[in-house]
Amino acid sequence: MGLNLIVLVKQVPDTQNISGNAMxxxxxxxxxxxxxxxNPEDLHALEAxxxxxxxxxxxxVHVLTMGPPSAVQVLKDSLYRGADxxxxxxxxxxxxxxxxxxxxxxxxxIEKIGSYDIxxxxxxxxxxxTAQVGPQTAEKLGINQITCIxxxxxxxxxxxSITARRSIEGGYEKVKTGLPVLLxxxxxxxxxxxxSAIRMMTYKNATTEMSSADYDETYLTSGAELKSENTIxxxxxxxxxxxxxxxxxxxxxxxxxxxxxxxxxSEGIRMIENTEEAIGDMVHELVAxxxxx
Amino acid sequence: xxxxxxxxxxxxQDDGKVAEVSIELIGKARELAKQLNVQVTAVLVGxxxxxxxxxxxxxxxxxxxxxxxxxxxxxxxVPYTKVVTQIIKKHAPQIVLYGATTTGxxxxxxxxxxxxxxxxxxxxxxxxxxxxxxxxxxxxxxYQIRPAFGGNIIATIVSPERKPQMATVREGVMKMDQPDASxxxxxxxxxxxxxxxxxxxxxxxxxxxxxxxxxxxxxxxVAGGIGVGSRENFELxxxxxxxxxxxxxxxxxxxxxxxxxKDHQVGQTGTTVRPRLYIACGISGSVQHRAGMDxxxxxxxxxxxxxxxxxxIANFGIVGDLKEVIPRFIKAFRAKx
Ligand SMILES: Cc1cc2nc3c(=O)[nH]c(=O)nc-3n(C[C@H](O)[C@H](O)[C@H](O)COP(=O)(O)OP(=O)(O)OC[C@H]3O[C@@H](n4cnc5c(N)ncnc54)[C@H](O)[C@@H]3O)c2cc1C
Numbered sequence: 001m002g003l004n005l006i007v008l009v010k011q012v013p014d015t016q017n018i019s020g021n022a023m024x025x026x027x028x029x030x031x032x033x034x035x036x037x038x039n040p041e042d043l044h045a046l047e048a049x050x051x052x053x054x055x056x057x058x059x060x061v062h063v064l065t066m067g068p069p070s071a072v073q074v075l076k077d078s079l080y081r082g083a084d085x086x087x088x089x090x091x092x093x094x095x096x097x098x099x100x101x102x103x104x105x106x107x108x109x110i111e112k113i114g115s116y117d118i119x120x121x122x123x124x125x126x127x128x129x130t131a132q133v134g135p136q137t138a139e140k141l142g143i144n145q146i147t148c149i150x151x152x153x154x155x156x157x158x159x160x161s162i163t164a165r166r167s168i169e170g171g172y173e174k175v176k177t178g179l180p181v182l183l184x185x186x187x188x189x190x191x192x193x194x195x196s197a198i199r200m201m202t203y204k205n206a207t208t209e210m211s212s213a214d215y216d217e218t219y220l221t222s223g224a225e226l227k228s229e230n231t232i233x234x235x236x237x238x239x240x241x242x243x244x245x246x247x248x249x250x251x252x253x254x255x256x257x258x259x260x261x262x263x264x265x266s267e268g269i270r271m272i273e274n275t276e277e278a279i280g281d282m283v284h285e286l287v288a289x290x291x292x293x
Numbered sequence: 294x295x296x297x298x299x300x301x302x303x304x305x306q307d308d309g310k311v312a313e314v315s316i317e318l319i320g321k322a323r324e325l326a327k328q329l330n331v332q333v334t335a336v337l338v339g340x341x342x343x344x345x346x347x348x349x350x351x352x353x354x355x356x357x358x359x360x361x362x363x364x365x366x367x368x369x370x371v372p373y374t375k376v377v378t379q380i381i382k383k384h385a386p387q388i389v390l391y392g393a394t395t396t397g398x399x400x401x402x403x404x405x406x407x408x409x410x411x412x413x414x415x416x417x418x419x420x421x422x423x424x425x426x427x428x429x430x431x432x433x434x435x436y437q438i439r440p441a442f443g444g445n446i447i448a449t450i451v452s453p454e455r456k457p458q459m460a461t462v463r464e465g466v467m468k469m470d471q472p473d474a475s476x477x478x479x480x481x482x483x484x485x486x487x488x489x490x491x492x493x494x495x496x497x498x499x500x501x502x503x504x505x506x507x508x509x510x511x512x513x514x515v516a517g518g519i520g521v522g523s524r525e526n527f528e529l530x531x532x533x534x535x536x537x538x539x540x541x542x543x544x545x546x547x548x549x550x551x552x553x554x555k556d557h558q559v560g561q562t563g564t565t566v567r568p569r570l571y572i573a574c575g576i577s578g579s580v581q582h583r584a585g586m587d588x589x590x591x592x593x594x595x596x597x598x599x600x601x602x603x604x605x606i607a608n609f610g611i612v613g614d615l616k617e618v619i620p621r622f623i624k625a626f627r628a629k630x
Contacts, residue, residue, distance in 0.1 A: 015442050103406060127442060130414035132402035135370070139406035144493040145370050147399045153497075163497060168395045171501035175369075177494045253411030257424055257436065257449040269604055274613030280625040282593075282609055287629050291570050291591050292513070292537055 001157055002058025005049040006110055008121035009042040009063055011071040015126050038074045041122025047190040049120050050082055056157050060084045064109050075232050079203040080195030087233035088208055093248045101251035103136035108240040119182040123148050138182035145182045146175050150189035208234040299334040300326040301386035305396050306339050314392030319352040320470040328421045329433055336380045338373055340366035346480045351472035358483050368396045369494035374403040376485045386457050388435050393461035401461050411452025412459045413437035417466050424451045440584055465509045465565040506556045508540055508564040516542030516559055519550055520575020527552045529619040530574055536623045544576045560585035574615045578603025
């Protein structure tokens with residue numbers, strides 16, 4: 001009796017290499033200006049799903065991502081690593097979604113897949129660092145969550161119970177619960193397996209059958225069936241039966257008021273010579289004004 | 294005064310021990326409530342928490358709602374979400390604040406989803422101001438200010454149309470107020486119906502160590518970066534800290550390289566500190582590091598590279614090899630003090 005596993009992944013700008021034009025006027029991210037990568041913790045979530053599939057024969061790993069057409073890259077990468085089914089949730093009407101609107105769309109997409117036992121995602125994405133989408137999706141599905149996990153201690157598909165180890169301040173706790181459950185996976189456990197060369201050859205040309213030209217008007221639902229394993233399903237707002245009011249900008253209570261680039265405050269630095277005398281004077285001054293001593 | 298429209302704090306407790314960040318948040322809530330001319334309320338969920346409740350009032354809580362149940366002694370997401378969501382619905386605060394701890398970041402998004410309201414994670418500042426959008430002006434909205442994009446930008450987020458406005462706030466960024474024993478507040482016991490199905494999680498085991506270093510409370514911090522080079526050289530950092538009565542801090546690169554344990558890490562993914570004096574030795578001053586220490590009253594930077602960004606926020610800069618500078622510093626301190 002296999003388990004149905006759904007992994008939520010995200011393509012993110014590589015925030016470790018930010019250049020000047022990374023932000024647009026309206027405060028949203030100019031993703032085009034940054035290299036796009038697989039959100040690191042999501043790779044660990046994917047690996048956790050593979051680990052479960054390895055231990056419970058007959059399990060299936062479904063990977064979902066919401067994003068622009070270019071996000072197919074993380075789905076291809078998921079196929080290379082071993083995903084059984086992947087789908088891109090993409091629609092103009094999802095644009096500018098905050099975490100609430102995102103989790104609503106993900107919930108609709110998960111329900112489209114139908115039955116599921118474990119939903120997994122990375123604890124947080126490096127572009128927003130919010131860690132909100134996991135718990136919000138769990139709440140919307142009406143299921144329990146275990147966040148920040150680094151290990152699955154026990155999984156009993158018969159009794160439908162799972163025990164996972166989650167990181168907490170200064171230590172960990174082991175939490176047991178029933179299925180279905182949503183797990184958020186941190187970067188401490190489940191080192192991701194590399195893409196397989198054979199699978200890369202197989203899925204190199206996998207597409208959503210979508211060209212950017214007809215992206216605006218045409219909402220392809222041809223990929224919306226769970227039949228084809230070697231192509232990437234494309235689901236738009238209709239395909240996942242989502243209420244447009246709850247998606248994108250209109251479904252997002254939070255707005256970005258303004259963005260400031262981080263400017264270093266330089267209130268005037270005093271350079272001190274690297275000599276015993278100069279350092280001595282500085283120390284003396286700091287002792288005199290009670291900063292030291 | 295009614296409890297409606299208050300500024301509410303979610304009090305994080307475990308086994309009767311309150312998280313420090315909750316007390317820091319009461320202080321911030323007072324400041325915001327004063328500007329808005331409303332009350333400070335708090336919600337405390339647990340088992341036998343009346344004594345804890347009494348200890349919290351002096352920090353300036355006008356009304357504190359408690360919900361007690363033996364299944365609520367430790368945090369688990371489902372019952373806590375149910376309880377806090379009901380209290381929020383009943384008392385309709387305009388703002389709710391949570392600590393950005395593992396617990397706060399676990400519960401706040403679930404509550405936000407249940408209430409369909411906005412939530413901003415990991416704020417480093419909160420302010421009240423107006424917000425205008427498409428010709429419509431909202432008065433007295435909560436500015437939720439946070440670093441984003443790996444700390445490269447500071448974003449101000451608002452959620453003007455739905456109440457409450459909610460935010461999680463990082464530990465250590467708000468100052469903790471002193472309690473005032475004469476402060477008068479009210480403790481109100483609330484009850485929320487809970488059935489066995491509301492407790493799907495069972496905590497099997499918990500292992501938690503008190504942090505071996507108390508960076509948060511430190512007045513003087515001597516921090517070492519990867520520029521220190523080796524564990525042997527890191528002894529110099531320990532020696533300077535010891536000599537001047539400071540606590541040892543570190544950059545993530547130094548922690549990753551195994552020069553010192555993770556408990557010492559300062560920065561975005563470490564501890565946020567605001568000491569009287571911060572001495573950065575062999576630290577370049579990355580945005581992520583600065584995010585945790587740029588509120589220090591005084592900063593001394595010791596670095597061989599005169600172009601290192603740390604010099605841009607330092608009050609004193611010494612361009613030089615820390616292996617020379619630190620011994621000179623220790624010698625000078627011993628001579629003058
Ligand atoms: C998501 C994320 C979160 C992060 N969180 C944190 C965090 O919480 N805290 C943190 O610190 N970092 C964090 N980082 C890492 C951060 O980006 C930097 O890589 C790190 O702070 C660099 O540490 P450093 O200054 O010790 O090393 P470097 O940047 O390599 O700087 C070393 C410095 O030492 C100087 N030096 C070398 N030799 C000597 C000598 N003999 N004497 C004096 N000076 C010398 C060099 O000139 C250089 O400036 C995070 C990164 C990411 C992506």
